[in-house]
Amino acid sequence: MLKRLVTATVMTVATAVPALAQQITGAGDTGPVTLHYVSCCKATYFGPAIEAWSAAHPDIKIEQEVIPFAQLNDVIEARMRSKDDSFDMLIVDPPRTASQAARGFLTDLGPILGADLEKTTNPESLKAVTYGDKLYAVPVFNSTQILIYNPELLEKAGVAPPSIDPDKRITWQALTAEAKEIKEKLSLDYGIAFSQGHTFYQLQPIVMSAGGSIGLEGPNMLTPNVNGAAWKTAMAWYGGLYADGLAPRGVPFTQMDSIFLAGQTPFLATTSDRVRELQKQGKTFGVAAFPMWEGGTPYTPCDSFAIGVNPYSKHQAQAVEFLKWLATTEEGGLAAAAESPNVPANLLVMNKVSQAMQSASPNLDGLTELIEHEVSTTCVHRPASVGYIQFETEFLQANMDIINGTDAAARLDQAQSQLQTTLSRIR
Amino acid sequence: MTDTPPAARRRARLGLGNDWAMGWLLCAPAILALLVLRVVPALIALVDSFRQASFFNPDEKIWVWFDNYVFLFTQSPTFLQSMKVTVTFVIVTVAVQTVAALLLALLFVQRGWAMSFWRTLVFIPITIPVAVSAVVWGTAMRGDGILNAALERLGIAAQPFLASPDQALWSVVLTASWIGVGYWMVFLIAGLKDIPEDVKEAAAMDGAGALRTFFSITLPLLRRPLAFVVVANTVANFLQFVPAAILTQGGPNYTTRFLMYEIYTQAYLQGDVSLANAQIVLVLIVMLAIVALQFRLLRSNT
Numbered sequence: 001m002l003k004r005l006v007t008a009t010v011m012t013v014a015t016a017v018p019a020l021a022q023q024i025t026g027a028g029d030t031g032p033v034t035l036h037y038v039s040c041c042k043a044t045y046f047g048p049a050i051e052a053w054s055a056a057h058p059d060i061k062i063e064q065e066v067i068p069f070a071q072l073n074d075v076i077e078a079r080m081r082s083k084d085d086s087f088d089m090l091i092v093d094p095p096r097t098a099s100q101a102a103r104g105f106l107t108d109l110g111p112i113l114g115a116d117l118e119k120t121t122n123p124e125s126l127k128a129v130t131y132g133d134k135l136y137a138v139p140v141f142n143s144t145q146i147l148i149y150n151p152e153l154l155e156k157a158g159v160a161p162p163s164i165d166p167d168k169r170i171t172w173q174a175l176t177a178e179a180k181e182i183k184e185k186l187s188l189d190y191g192i193a194f195s196q197g198h199t200f201y202q203l204q205p206i207v208m209s210a211g212g213s214i215g216l217e218g219p220n221m222l223t224p225n226v227n228g229a230a231w232k233t234a235m236a237w238y239g240g241l242y243a244d245g246l247a248p249r250g251v252p253f254t255q256m257d258s259i260f261l262a263g264q265t266p267f268l269a270t271t272s273d274r275v276r277e278l279q280k281q282g283k284t285f286g287v288a289a290f291p292m293w294e295g296g297t298p299y300t301p302c303d304s305f306a307i308g309v310n311p312y313s314k315h316q317a318q319a320v321e322f323l324k325w326l327a328t329t330e331e332g333g334l335a336a337a338a339e340s341p342n343v344p345a346n347l348l349v350m351n352k353v354s355q356a357m358q359s360a361s362p363n364l365d366g367l368t369e370l371i372e373h374e375v376s377t378t379c380v381h382r383p384a385s386v387g388y389i390q391f392e393t394e395f396l397q398a399n400m401d402i403i404n405g406t407d408a409a410a411r412l413d414q415a416q417s418q419l420q421t422t423l424s425r426i427r
Numbered sequence: 428m429t430d431t432p433p434a435a436r437r438r439a440r441l442g443l444g445n446d447w448a449m450g451w452l453l454c455a456p457a458i459l460a461l462l463v464l465r466v467v468p469a470l471i472a473l474v475d476s477f478r479q480a481s482f483f484n485p486d487e488k489i490w491v492w493f494d495n496y497v498f499l500f501t502q503s504p505t506f507l508q509s510m511k512v513t514v515t516f517v518i519v520t521v522a523v524q525t526v527a528a529l530l531l532a533l534l535f536v537q538r539g540w541a542m543s544f545w546r547t548l549v550f551i552p553i554t555i556p557v558a559v560s561a562v563v564w565g566t567a568m569r570g571d572g573i574l575n576a577a578l579e580r581l582g583i584a585a586q587p588f589l590a591s592p593d594q595a596l597w598s599v600v601l602t603a604s605w606i607g608v609g610y611w612m613v614f615l616i617a618g619l620k621d622i623p624e625d626v627k628e629a630a631a632m633d634g635a636g637a638l639r640t641f642f643s644i645t646l647p648l649l650r651r652p653l654a655f656v657v658v659a660n661t662v663a664n665f666l667q668f669v670p671a672a673i674l675t676q677g678g679p680n681y682t683t684r685f686l687m688y689e690i691y692t693q694a695y696l697q698g699d700v701s702l703a704n705a706q707i708v709l710v711l712i713v714m715l716a717i718v719a720l721q722f723r724l725l726r727s728n729t
Contacts, residue, residue: 074695081485081700099698102483250570250590386482393696397678404590404679411680418504425498425699426482 024112026315033318034061036087038079040072040305046140048338052331053322060318073389080105080310088313089323092137094128094303095382095392098221101131102386107309110135112320113327120328125345128303128381138323141304141342142350143271144374145202145290147175151363152284153266157182162288164366166373169289169298172206172237175267179246182266191246193256195270198403200395202269203238205299205380209292210234214383215395221385222426224419226395227412234293235399236408243405250404260285272371273304273341275357275364286363289370290378302379304342343371387423394419469711476705482698495705506706508681509689512596516685517664520600520607525657527608529649532615533641546616550609557606561673564602565589568674592680599670599683607663611656618652619645651725658721662714686710 026033039046043066050062065087067075076090080100092106100106114135117126125139147162147170154161159178162170170178179191196202200215208214211230217223225231241247248259260268261283268274269290278285292298307326309319326332326346333346337353344350354368382388398415402408476495481487499506535546552560567573568588575585588598622645630640646653668687671677677684677692686706694703 074691077695077698103485103698248570250587252569390697393692397676397681400676401592401679404587404592406592406680414504421502421504422697422699425697425702 024107024316024320025313026317026319029315029317032059032061033315034063035089035315035319035322037062037064037089037307038076038087038091039064039066040091041069042066044339045305045342046336046340049326049332049335052335053325057322060322062322076100076105083312085310085312085314088310088315088319090308090310092129092306092308094125094137094139094306095384095388097129097136097306098131098384098386099389100308101134101136104311105308106136107311107313107316108134108136109138109309109320109323113138113324116324116328120333120346120348122345122347122350122375124302124375124379124381125306128384129306129308131384137306137308138327139303139306139345140326140336141306141340142302142345142375143273143304143342144302144371144379145205145300146270146272146275146370146374147288147290148260148268148270148274148278149286149288150260150263150266150284151286153182153186153188153263154286157185157266159266161286162291164286164288164364164370166289166298166370166378170291171294172209172291173294175291176237176241176246179265179267180244183246186266188264188266190248190259190265192241192267192269193248193259193265194253195256195268195274196253197238197247197256197269198253198396198399200382200392200399201301203235203395203399204382205290205301205378206238206293207231207234208299208380209296210237211293211296214380216383216385216387216391221383222387222423224391224416224423226398226419227409227416231412232409235402235412239402239405239408242403272343275361275367276341279357279360285361287367287370290374298378299380300374300378301382302375303381304345306345343375387426390422390426391419394422469707472704472707472711475701476708479701485700488701491701495701496709498702499705499709503702505681505684505689505692509677509684509686512682512684513665513667513686516596516600516603516667516683517661519597520603520664521657521660523600523604524607524611524660525653527604528611528615528656529653531608531612532619533645535612536616536619546612549612552606552608553610555606557669558673560606561602561670564598564605565674568598589675590679592682595675595679595683599674602670602674603664603667607660611660614652614656615649618649621652622648654721654724658717658724661717665710665713665717 037046037050043064046064050064054061072091072093073096079087080103090106092100097106110133117135117138121139122142125142126135129135129137129139149161151161159182162175162178175192182188183191194202204215207230210233212234213225213228213231215224215226217225242249248256248265251259256268256270257274257277259265261278261281275287290298290300307323309316309323313319326336328346330346330348333344333349334352336346337344337349344353351368351372354371358364358367383391385391394415398411401411475488477490477492478488479491479495481489531549535542535549569575570585570587570590574588579585587594589595626644626648627640630644635643666687667685668691671683671685671688672691675683677688687710690703690706690710693699693706
């Protein structure tokens with residue numbers, strides 16, 4: 001019965017879009033299928049969704065292969081270049097969409113899923129996985145940045161907590177002064193930590209809030225612009241935090257949560273996903289809006305994992321069915337959010353998940369509104385460039401050097417020159 | 428006596444016979460593996476180094492002949508730096524490891540209390556996967572790691588180690604040496620044990636002291652294993668990848684951007700396989716030169 005239902009659904013989809021039906025593989029297949037999904041980071045991110053789907057669809061099983069984020073790009077590159085057809089779906093980091101789509105690593109899902117997704121998915125999330133007017137992945141999660149603080153340490157130091165109201169967000173300059181004051185008064189190890197402080201994801205909104213460019217410009221987004229005055233000012237300020245001992249230098253960024261949990265720092269600039277992680281740890285904490293540059297415009301990063309379909313897969317139709325369920329139904333959206341700490345991109349469940357986070361801890365009033373505001377108003381995507389991977393690689397190196405004490409202005413000039421040379425190879 | 432056909436007689440005269448066929452049969456898997464896993468990929472890399480793949484369609488390749496090589500030597504922001512870093516690293520690491528391995532080998536061939544135990548202790552690091560060793564050292568050398576805690580206890584200021592452009596390369600040398608010394612020591616212990624006792628006894632009877640015996644007897648007779656250790660160690664360190672990938676990602680300021688990490692970055696992070704292939708060919712040339720040197724050194728001692 002179920003087999004017939006699945007087949008009928010797949011056939012309906014195929015009939016409705018005849019042109020695509022010719023391109024999509026697996027349409028009309030009746031036998032049981034096992035979909036292979038190359039995933040990332042933690043099995044629990046997609047585990048509950050896969051379990052819920054498999055329980056309801058025994059004819060389309062899903063096997064998940066989890067790859068650490070640090071190796072994700074290398075593995076995808078190697079497997080897609082060899083036209084590997086042993087997997088059907090792959091996790092997509094949105095800023096890499098352009099690079100992967102331009103090289104034929106992703107299937108255009110617009111004709112078959114575009115209309116449905118527009119009704120249920122955050123438009124900013126859809127924008128992040130669109131390249132050349134084509135939709136290359138199904139956004140599952142979204143993210144934003146927040147400032148987490150330790151209320152006990154702030155109270156001991158006599159410092160008022162920063163506001164969760166995005167209209168009253170604290171500035172980086174005021175926060176730096178407060179972090180220094182608390183560190184000195186309470187003899188703490190540090191004043192502030194950044195949980196992804198090595199990445200462009202976390203640094204981009206700071207640089208742009210200071211008036212810096214997005215980093216890649218021009219008609220093809222292949223012209224670097226990382227050594228303007230605002231970039232240099234913002235990155236010098238950021239490097240200064242480490243030089244002054246206010247932020248932890250020489251400690252892996254994966255350890256920043258532990259530093260906050262151990263009470264070694266009063267502030268942690270981090271993604272919204274940490275709320276649920278910290279709740280699990282039973283830690284008392286407060287949430288404030290992500291800071292902005294003094295006199296600048298507030299920006300926050302956004303986007304999180306999406307799922308794409310392998311162009312060489314033999315079961316694209318079945319993969320599309322799973323993705324449609326995940327992104328356009330409440331059941332799929334809640335299953336995706338069950339264990340993942342990320343904000344869902346599925347609008348049917350986004351606020352429900354935020355409200356659950358808010359009510360699970362005291363003093364998080366306003367969190368739902370903050371997340372909704374940031375992902376729709378201050379969200380800034382990373383550059384949608386085919387050269388983003390090269391850009392991100394170079395930024396990471398330059399940023400780590402600045403964190404470790406290299407002069408920011410000189411290092412950004414060097415990064416600009418290196419990016420110009422590297423990106424000139426893209427043709 | 429039976430008559431043998433001329434071909435069989437010729438094979439027998441050449442010493443081939445059935446053994447010849449059996450020999451080829453036994454070598455065939457190794458030769459096949461060598462061809463498929465080494466020779467063919469090297470030839471593909473050589474051909475592709477003269478072409479440039481389109482970024483947008485990697486199957487579309489145009490002949491650019493020596494352009495990739497010219498780019499590496501004249502425009503690449505990182506290639507020459509990675510060569511410089513790798514050569515510095517190889518010279519220092521090979522010297523440190525060889526001298527340390529020789530001193531340890533000399534120590535461990537002496538009779539003493541629990542020598543096998545101490546020898547095993549020195550050898551243990553080689554039994555640990557390099558990636559694990561790198562992670563352990565990376566943790567120890569963190570700003571808040573155990574090494575800095577020990578230094579601070581001794582009244583010495585905490586050191587940046589892997590975070591400093593002045594210390595990162597030497598910190599990697601330390602890690603690589605900790606891993607490698609025990610391995611190379613084993614070859615030198617075998618070499619030392621091969622030196623006939625009667626030669627040493629004759630030297631002693633002629634009144635040679637410990638130093639004179641070392642320089643006039645031990646070292647010359649140890650030339651062959653020493654040559655192997657130096658050459659094999661050079662190749663191993665030239666192809667070093669794990670410490671850069673795990674400990675430093677080539678930084679800070681490209682001071683640990685080893686050649687293999689540079690090639691990996693070009694191929695898998697930057698997606699520029701053509702440039703990576705040109706770099707592989709250059710590494711191959713250097714490796715072949717080192718191996719040729721090894722054969723020459725070993726032959727001159729036979």
